[in-house]
Amino acid sequence: MKINLSLFKISSSIISLLVMVDIFTFTLVSNAVENKKVTADCRTIPDVADNSTVKISPVDDEPSSGVIISKKGNIYTVLTVAHGVKSQDILDYNPLKIQSRYDEYNVIAGQLLDEGVKSLDLAIIRFESSKNYIPIIxxxxxxxxxxxxxxxxxxxxxxxxxxxxxxxxxxxxxxxxxxxxxxxxxxxxxxxxxxxxxxxxxxxxxxxxxxxxxxxxxxxxxxxxxxxxxxxxxxxxxxxxxxxxxxxNLLPLPNLKISEIAINIKPNFNSLVSEDVQKSFIDLGLSELESNNLGSAISYFTQAIQKDSKNHLAYSYRGLSYSLIGDKQQAIKDYSRAIELNSNLSNARYNRGLILSRDLKQYDEALRDFEELIKRNPRDADALFERGNIYFQKGNKQQALNDYTTAIRLNKQLGDAFYNRGIIYHQKKKNEQALEDLRRARDIFASQENLKKFGRANDAIMDIQGGVKK
Incomplete structure (x- = not known):
């Protein structure tokens, strides 16, 4: 997953957090990672135990343990010992079970590493889950x-x-x-x-x-x-x-590149660290963030903060990293500190407002963030769209409609604003305007190749047309 480093806003390409108004309800759509406890620089033993450690149960042998080392989409890779699994188990897949503290999964692929010149008593196996486990660093x-x-x-x-x-x-x-x-x-x-x-x-x-x-x-x-x-x-x-x-040293392996695991080797520091070295922590963190190695990114940004406690960019970037792993409270703390150090950080304020509104339902606090953004930049279409969503949640549909209209005027490719405004028009019995907006939203989603949103807009159009015919 590539992250747009030029914006550093939490967008649909990073986390699907766009609010969509359903035909009858206002539904929050979110694929955000579940909240996981990760400390600023280290992971606690209970965290690694609960979120990275698994039990492996062969069909006809004693169970063993393993550790999650990589995530790619919904596919997790586990590292374990080869003598705990058998080639037959891996080939047959289903007989070999992986059990987390909460769920059980079938193994879908694997590879033994105990043969050849670099023979190690290791194996990697994979399972699929929609739950959010955290690969170990x-x-x-x-x-x-x-x-x-x-x-x-x-x-x-x-x-x-x-x-x-x-x-x-x-x-x-x-x-x-x-x-x-x-x-x-x-x-x-x-x-x-x-x-x-x-x-x-x-x-x-x-x-x-x-x-x-x-x-x-x-x-x-x-x-x-x-x-x-x-x-x-x-x-x-x-x-x-x-x-x-x-x-x-064995990497890369089939379907596992070294860039897909999070590696953090804490260097030895001199008592004095130059500004160039501090900047390198930011650069290294951004590189890890772009590669979605979030644990390593957090560590580098933390090191930058340790060397300069007023580094507002490090706090802002670390806040984004925490948000992406699901630690919303820590993300809020980092964004707030970044804004305290530099009130002009619009992206930190935007991301904080997004978490406050979408995840924490703290609408009044979120509203203050988006209003401040709009005050500073009245042409911020994204902030206007988000404020419109908050107004809708608070029951002020007319103000929401006004914000969506302004956002559309500023950004005519904002499909979600067209969609949400179309739904409000439908609820106001203005079906002709509703269909016009929904068709526009459908066309935008089609050009973006977003089949899910395209289908939702198309269904809304068909529902309205069916109701009109009746």
Whole structure:
């Protein structure tokens, strides 16, 4: 997904947030990402556990764990251990199930990486879902050292919560060795216990960055699960994982490019950072934002803010990034800080108003944003259109009609304004004017190759024509 960096407004090419007036109701159309908790610079362990970690269940073998590393449309890619899945499972697809904390999916494709010269005990598998999970951000195992604290995330075989859903366990441990040379890529050794079923789980640092994939441990016997009273195998005193750098070095793979994963390796900074370096954080963030690597973009913009707490552009761009991952509250905070630092940031004000009106339903606050935009630029057709939507929601259809008319005069390609005005005309029993606007909207949507909006406009025309004939 490409983002128009020249505007930095949340438009239909980024998130479908256009308000459309239905024949009988005013309906909000939104494909926005669900709200996910992501902190300013790091992801919390519960966040990575809930939104990036999955359970993998072969048809005739013990389950294992995996971590979501990429999203492309509704297709998610999961990285796991090869010994947790079988080639037959991947070839047959359906027998292999992927289970998040909330839902279960069939595997639709996959690839084993445990053969060839660079043989690693890894596999990638894919599933399709309309839900919004957050791919993990890659760190670098090369930037770890002995005695670093890390956490393993995975699903022990017999662990469930009180509702019967699989229970994710976070296991904190300490790195012992990075180049253990155990074969199949298991060169990361660490202390602590691991349970069966957690193979394939993510090894993360305290910032939620992916450092490796957990996969091996020594069995010491069994213990009982406190909730289910069932026995589970205990592993230790040492376990092993595959450094994530090994996987990155294999890229690109079929249907997985390196640009499709979020990589953030936090550099070592000198005590003084030049303005050019600060600017480079913005440039790097914009590059990640344009490539839809939102986690990395947020990290770069955060680094720019850490070096210059009054960098209004960094706050504005980070607000956009947060909005795109669904963290609307954090987006509002960043937009507000950007506007506080520079009141002329029209795009930050526009985006804040959009979230306030569309997502949070705080119409009075949103109205102030759009009125300020119109005051500063009376020819802002987008702001006029959005103010018209708010007036409609507040029951002032005549004012909404006036704003739509002004927006159309300023931008005759604003199909949504034609559509919404046409619906209001229909509700006012002015069907001739309604049909004229709806036909114009249909033509615009056709030229934009927007089949969904084209169909909606065409249906409205047919409904009105059918009612007139009756």
């Amino acid at each position: 890659f760190g670098s195992s090369q930037q770890t050292q002995k005695w670093d604290k890390v956490t393993i995330l995975g699903y022990p075989i017999t662990s469930t919560n009180r509702t019967g859903q699989p229970q994710i366990y976070p296991l904190e441990t300490t790195l012992i060795e990075i180049n253990a040379n155990r074969g199949k890529g298991y060169d990361m050794s660490y202390a602590g216990n691991g349970w069966e079923g957690m193979s394939g789980g993510a090894i993360i640092n305290d910032c939620g960055r992916l450092l490796g994939i957990h996969g091996r441990g020594d069995s010491l016997g069994t213990i009982k699960n406190e909730e289910s009273n069932e026995e589970m195998s205990l592993r230790g005193p040492f376990a092993a994982g595959i450094p994530i750098d090994y996987f990155v």
